[in-house]
Amino acid sequence: MSPQGLPLSDRRLLNVARACAVGLLVLGLLLGLRAEAQHRRQTERQVEVQADILAASVSAALAFDDRTAMAEYVDALRVNPRVAAAAVYDPDGRAVVTFRRSGVAAALSKAGPVGARFADGRVTVTRPVTQQGQRLGSVYLETQPEALSEFLGRHGALALLTVMAFVLLGVVTAAVAQLQARAGELAAANLRLREEMAARGQAEEALRQSQKMEALGQLTGGIAHDFNNLLQVVHGSFELIRRKSDDTDRVENWARNGIQAAERGASLTRQLLAFSRSQKLELVPFVAGELIGEMRELLSRTIGPDIELFFDLKDDAAPVLSDRTQLELAVLNLAINARDAMPDGGRLTLSTRVTEVGPGDPLLEPDEYVELSVADTGEGMNADVIERAFDPFFTTKGVGKGTGLGLSQVYGVARQAGGAAKIASVSGRGTTVTLMLRRSRESARPTAARTAPQPVLAPAPGCTVMVVDDEAQVRQLARETLQLLGYQVLDADGGQAALALLETTTPDLMLLDYAMPGMNGAELARLVRIHWPDMPILFASGHADTEAVDAATRRSCASPSRWRPWPRPSPRC
Amino acid sequence: MALLNRLNTYAICVAVAWLATTAPARARANQLELAVKATYLYKLAPFVNWPAAPAGTPLAICVQGDDPFGPMLDRAVAGQKVGERPVVLKRLARLEAGSGCQIAYVAGSQVQSPVQALQAVAGASVLTVTDEAHGAARGIVNLVLDGGKVRFSIDTRQADSNGIAISSKLLALAVEVKR
Structure with a gap:
C-alpha cells in the first residue's frame, strides 16, 4: 500500500x-x-x-x-x-x-x-x-x-537493543496501521450495513404497503362479490314482487328469499366487524363441548354428506370464558375450511379435552386449558401457508370463495379467551387446528338464552320515538316501520336537529344512528343525558365504537348495540 | 742454577710478552671504567634526597684528593642538571663539612686520607662515594667492579647518620646494601 x-x-x-x-x-x-x-x-x-x-x-x-x-x-x-x-x-x-x-x-x-x-x-x-x-x-x-568478540561484547548488547527496538517499532507500527485499516474497513462496513438496513426498511415498508393494498383489494373484491350475489338475490326478489305483486303465494316466497339474502349480508357484516374488533364480545363462562354438541346438526349440514363427522368431547364440563357466538363462528369457520380441504370426502373430528400447561410455554401462562381441536384428513398445508394462515386477509381460496378472515377470527377468539391457536399439518395427510382456551374459574352459565325472544308486536299508542339518522332512506324506512307498529315518529337528520327538536318535544325513546357527520350518536346521547337523564336511547348502527357508546349510555334502558338490518325492535314506553 | 736462570729468563720473557700485548687493552678498560664512574657521580643525584635542599641552588659534586677523572669528568658533567639544579664540579685537597658538597668522591691523597675525608663529613648531609680501587675506606656509596661492570654497594647506616634518604630503586640496583 x-x-x-x-x-x-x-x-x-x-x-x-x-x-x-x-x-x-x-x-x-x-x-x-x-x-x-x-x-x-x-x-x-x-x-x-x-x-x-x-x-x-x-x-x-x-x-x-x-x-x-x-x-x-x-x-x-x-x-x-x-x-x-x-x-x-x-x-x-x-x-x-x-x-x-x-x-x-x-x-x-x-x-x-x-x-x-x-x-x-x-x-x-x-x-x-x-x-x-x-x-x-x-x-x-x-x-x-x-578481538572482534570483545568489540561485539562491548557493543553487541546496545546494537541488539537498538535493532530490537527498531523491529519492535516496525511491528507495532505495522500492527497499529493494520488495526486502523481494519477499523476503517469496519466503519465503512457499518455504514454500508446501515444504508442497506435503511434501504431494506424502505423496501419492507413498501412491501408491507403493497401487501396491505393487495389484501385490501382481495377483501374488497371478496366482499363486493359476496354482497353483489346477495344484492342480486334481494334485487331479483323485489323485482319479482314488483312485477307479480298480485301472486300472493309467490310474493311470500320471494320476500323470504330476499330476507334470507339480507340476513346473510348481516352475517357477513358481523364477521367483518368481529375482525375489526368493533363488536363488543360478550365473554361468559360456558362449556365448549356443550356448544359443539349443540352445533352437531349445523355442522353436519355445513360439511355435506361426503364427510364423516366425529366428536370426541372430553372436557369434563370445564368452563371457558369466551363469546358463544364467536366461538360458534370459529368452529363453523374451521369446519368450512376442513370441508374445502376435503373436496373428495374425508373425516372431520372435533375434540375437546382438558390439558395442563406448565411454566416456560412461549405463548401461554401456566394454567389449565381446554384444548379444542378440529382435525381433517384433507390436503393439508405447507409450512409457508401455515406460517401465514392466521394473517388477516390471507386465503388460498379463489376470489369470492373466502375473505381470508376465517382463521384470523379463530385466532382472535382464542386470544380473547386467554389462550392461543395453533396449526399442525402434514401436506396430503390433513390439518389439525387447535384452540387452547383458558379454563374459567367461574361456573358455566346455562345455555337457556339460546332461543331469541320473539318480537312483541304490541301496539303502543301515544308513544313517540325520535329517529336520528343522516341517511334519508334509512330514516324513512325507520319511520314507516315504526308507524306501522303504531308509534308516533319524529325524525332528525343529525345531532343538532335532534337537540333543536328536543327543545319543543320530549319523545319516549330516541333511536340513534352512530356514525353521523358533525356529531356522532354517542356524543348526541351524552348531551341528551345531561338534560334528560332518564331518556331511553336505542342505538341502531352497523358500525359503532362500542366503548364510546357504552360510556355515553351507561344508564340506558336499551342495549347499546343492534345490527342492521334491524330485527324489529319493541321498546316499551 | 743454569736451569733456574733459564727458567727466570723464560718467565721474564713471557711476562714481557704478556705485558707488551695486554698493557694497551688494560689502559682502555680503565678509561672506560672511569668514564662510567664519572657519569655515575651525577646519575646518583636523582635517587638521593638531601635534607632541605634549597631549590635552584647548584648541586655540587666534589672530588677529594687525587682526581682520577681529569677533564673526562668535566665533560660528563657539563650542562647536566638534576631537576632544576645545575651541577657544578669542585676539586678539593681536603674535604670539610662546610665544603658545600652534596656528592663527594673520596679518592684520598697524602694531604687527607680517605678515612680522614669520610670522618670530616660524617654527620653532614654529604653523599660520600668511595672506590674500591682506592683502598678499604667505604663511603655511603662504594663503587665496585662486578663481572667487568661498574656497580655499587650502599651503606644505609652512614646515609642515615648523614641525614640522607636513598631511593629504594637505587637500593634495588646495589650489589650489596649494608643496613
Missing part, C-alpha cells in the same frame, strides 16, 4: 514511526560512539598507567644502564596477555631493552614521541622516564589489537 493511499492519520503515524526509527538509530549510534570513545580513553589511561609503572620501575636501572634489571621489569609484562610489545629507551632515543610478542611486527628501534595513540584497535603509549625531574629516557607499550 503506498503511503499516498493511506488516510491522513496513517500517514502521520508512518512519519512518526520513521522519525522514531531514525532517532533510535542515531541514538544507538551516538551511544555506541560515546561508549567506544570512553573505552578508548579508559584503555589508553590503563596502558599509560602501566607504562608509568614500568617507567618508574626501570628508572634506576636505566640511569645506571643495568640491562639485566631492565629486562626483568620488561619481562614481567609478559604475564599480561594484552601487552604485545614493550621497550625501554635511553635519553637519546636508542632502544635499551625490547620485548615483542611473537607475531607482532612493531618497530622498536627508535623511541617515538611521548603520548598515547589508538589505532587499528591497538593502543601505543610512550611515556618518559624521569627521576626528580631528570629525564632518564622513555618507555613504550603496545597492546594487542582488540
